[in-house]
Amino acid sequence: MKNSLELGLIGNCRIGALIDGRGEIVWSCLPRFDGDPVFCSLLHEHADGESAGYCAIELLDQVEARQSYLPNTAVLITCLTDRHGGSIEVTDFAPRFHQYGRTFMPMMMIRQIRRVSGNPRICLRVRPLCDYGSQNCTITHGSHHIRYVAPSWILRLTTDVSVTAVLQELPFFLETTATLILGPDETIPDAIGELSRRFLDETIDSWRDWVRDLSIPFEWQEEVIRAAITLKLNTFQDTGAIIAAMTTSIPEAPGSGRNWDYRYCWLRDSYFVVNALNRLSTTNTMERYLSYLINVVAGAPDGRVQPVYGIDGKSRLDECEISSLPGYRGMGPVRVGNQACEQIQHDVYGSAILAVAHIFFDRRFAHRGGESLLKRLEPLGEAAIAVHDQPDSGPWETRNTLRVHTFSSIMCWAACDRLA
Structure with a gap:
């Protein structure tokens, strides 16, 4: 599948990521906008299951994909359906909300994968690169996390999915909501699912509070709001x-x-x-x-x-x-x-x-x-x-x-x- 510029944008005014219609992160720089593109497949083609520089949630036998934002937020929803009637919903966002009197906006992206219907079977491929796509990362892991180590940064994936399934890219049936937290090399002490749900709720509330204070015209409200959020991102x-x-x-x-x-x-x-x-x-x-x-x-x-x-x-x-x-x-x-x-x-x-x-x-x-x-x-x-x-x-x-x-x-x- 050729790269496309039909992309969704998530971010929190510290980092950002571009996500294609299949739910694949094709561009994201760390630790800030002008940093090393950890995910850089937007600038090189790759066949399914080959190459690197992306973070993909693949639904086996996929036949349909739809993508939209939660209204008045920077939270992106990708719905994938397979030919057997199974479907999943991927929610992507970067946490951003007020906490302890200041804006909480960590170098973090969260991906929630929820079964919607049927018996969907998915495969996770997390393949960051470093130094503008010229080097693979060194990989270490623990019981619930994987560290992708580059010379100038470390990206840590914390998940409630089998680490073996992620490392070996083994397909599995999605039965309960799965969570991927991509962020700094720090331990997450809380339950991953609960933390991601709390961050999602607070991020949604934060964006909608921000939009509520906008001055917008009577006509083209949805377009103006989306443009304002994009400018903010x-x-x-x-x-x-x-x-x-x-x-x-x-x-x-x-x-x-x-x-x-x-x-x-x-x-x-x-x-x-x-x-x-x-x-x-x-x-x-x-x-x-x-x-x-x-x-x-x-x-x-x-x-x-x-x-x-x-x-x-x-x-x-x-x-x-x-x-x-x-x-x-x-x-x-x-x-x-x-x-x-x-x-x-x-x-x-x-x-x-x-x-x-x-x-x-x-x-x-x-x-x-x-x-x-x-x-x-x-x-x-x-x-x-x-x-x-x-x-x-x-x-x-x-x-x-x-x-x-x-x-x-x-x-x-x-x-x-x-x-x-």
Whole structure:
């Protein structure tokens, strides 16, 4: 079966995962969005039962698959049916809820597998890879867990399924609900099933509470809510950064070679992101994102802002090509890092200042902008004046040609106008 971009997204603003229509985790990076893709089969084809880089729950003799979200949540439900009338339901989520006065969002994904009808027979294949698909993990195990050990991380699978069945990928009849907890190398002292049910209930409540506070239009409510949740899932809560995408190297067009790593934060997006968050009334997310922007642009030497930064605010995103992954449907190259960080794109001054301007005028913010912040932003305006009529790579990020772009010049004007 060829890879598809018809994927479900789960996450908790620390990690994320993409799951295909058969319930297979095909992409997930650890320990955060820009980390090593533990599950990376999205960027290489594999025949059933072959290769690695995925976490699959296979229903033997499967003939039908359906996938949907629990309404107003980031909890994904995949229903699989076999030709004998047996069916299962797979519930995927990453725990996220408030606990002890703060947001609990561990590096953890939970998969619950429930028998719905008949006598379904399943096979579990948990095959993480490390170093961008170039190495297999070292495996150790105990009575209820399996450790997948890589040079820079350890992924621990805790389960109430037979460890032997998982290690040897032995098919078995699903009689009671099975639970897989993929997370850090820590012992889970509680009963696995009870813990996963509690985490699920609290995660559902947390997402629905968040959605309840959204400001949404009368029309297209379901679509707006789903888009808002997706935007939230692309937020790295620790710093407030919002990434362009969970993935790297999905081709812009088939066979074009225009495959870029989008797991970073583009300042060009900031104005539009802040406007969207403002219209949704997600004030806390907007405030943290603006805090990230301010820290990034205020630290720019002489006000010279670059187009893209890492989710931790890092300025260097050295780009390289990865030979161990052939690419989505074989359409390489696969790139890690993004050379756009070195490009000249003058429109970023306008984008950044138009976004940050909200903090001066919006009375909902706990920390309003003042004279000190304005002084930190003034070097951006001075830089915009200096470069407004100079050639740059423009919004298309051309790599070999610099030209004077009207859009860039207008955004430089917008930066100075708003500061004035």
